Amino acid sequence: MVSRRQFVLSSLLVAAGARAQELARAGWRGNGIAPEAWWLHASMIRCAQDVTFADAVKMLDRMSDVGADSILLPDLEPTAKQPYAERFGTEEELDALLREMSARRMHLLLHMPLQRAISNAGEVRFWMSRGVAGIDLGTLGSGDMDAVRQLRASLDHYPGHRILLARTAGQEAQAVASGSRRRGSASSDPITLHILSPQDTESGVRHTGAVNAVEIAAMPVSDEKAESAAATLPAAVPYVRSLFPLLLASGAPILDSHLLTSDLGRESVQQVLAFRNTHAVVRDGSVVVLATAQPSLRAWILRAKGARGSLLLAANDGTTPATLHLTAALASNGFRNVYLRPLMRSDHGMGAVNVEMGTLPPGAAIVAEILH
Known part of the structure; x- marks a missing residue:
């Protein structure tokens, strides 16, 4: 009734x-x-x-x-x-x-x-x-x-x-x-x-x-002062860690509206979406989850056909610095004697990164090209 x-x-x-x-x-x-x-x-x-x-x-x-x-x-x-x-x-x-x-x-x-x-x-x-x-x-x-x-x-x-x-x-x-x-x-x-x-x-x-x-979902920036300083660097994307799923998934993004309320958040979304839409490996590559020695360290490979142009995504979700130690994991996927050229990062670091001894500060993340 x-x-x-x-x-x-x-x-x-x-x-x-x-x-x-x-x-x-x-x-x-x-x-x-x-x-x-x-x-x-x-x-x-x-x-x-x-x-x-x-x-x-x-x-x-x-x-x-x-x-x-x-x-x-x-x-x-x-x-x-x-x-x-x-x-x-x-x-x-x-x-x-x-x-x-x-x-x-x-x-x-x-x-x-x-x-x-x-x-x-x-x-x-x-x-x-x-x-x-x-x-x-x-x-x-x-x-x-x-x-x-x-x-x-x-x-x-x-x-x-x-x-x-x-x-x-x-x-x-x-x-x-x-x-x-x-x-x-x-x-x-x-x-x-x-x-x-x-x-x-x-x-x-x-x-x-x-x-x-x-x-x-919107995520807070780990260290506002450090991230503001990092934002002055060309490759700095303060919110890149929370936006990693946009690079790992091929589907349409659904973004929390709070990501657009700050200049840093809006600029991060803009940069990551532009990168996602224009980079061939992100658009068409396959994703491999890498095994890491530290629970707080997360790492993924975005791989095109063959090894050329492949990307590494890495994030330290812990509260202390994390050393990459990724030599063995990369070698098992066919990448030997390589180094990382960061394309986007959330900290204020600069220059190439060593796949074994490179470190990420707490809460930091990078998107890097894998180069021989």
Whole structure:
């Protein structure tokens, strides 16, 4: 039985959806979402729960600075009166956000739990008619796939590519991700982007058959004074450690909005994304996780066909200096008598690095070319 609250909300959503259809004229995402698979090359900014529609508008210039083209809003917590809580802003502010994003060819997505999306068709209709380009369903299991297929079928009635994002946990991850749905593919599981955690990416987890996105949280800089000094060097990227998953994963990045609030964070994102998009080994190479002698030292090889142009990523996640001692690990992967030429680093060091005796300060990280 439908409760009075559900009936009132459904009626309001239908009325709001009809108005949204009227507003879906040229320039609105309601009829302008690109027919191509824009999500394969998207860079998304995930907003915190306390964001407002007005805050999101102010964020657009900073997004353009780093090449991000999509905003992922939190759960907007619909009420009996309207499809979003009052604290997020007014309808006029929502309209302003949609218009400004449309003018910049950006996409708006939002979080909506699967069960609510299935049981409240009016809410989904409202946001799809307003031109929302996708829904983050949160964490799912293999038992949720029938419900997601139902939702996918509903979204397919709207023009353009409307996507579904999801993350999976534990042993179900491979089962769900292996059937992730690409537009036009024969796959039966309708998740367009499977969200990987940085921990998954850094441990070398690969979800065969999935179209992945990697989610990056904002991390504090370890030593503000040292990092500010390092930022004056050409290769200095203070936040490079927290952005390593962007270099290790091939999927679309989902970045915490707090990464864009400081100049250092914004510059770091800009440099790493540019490096990721232009360096052939990062784009097309394979990833090898290296065994290290110290638990606090993490290291990876990004390797192209053959050894030429390969990169080493190394990070000291501990509280004391770490010596690399990577000679044996590199030799086992075919790299002998080599040294490292840093391309990006978070500390103020300069010059070539010895693969055996080189050291990284606490919290420091480097991206280096492996040279003979």
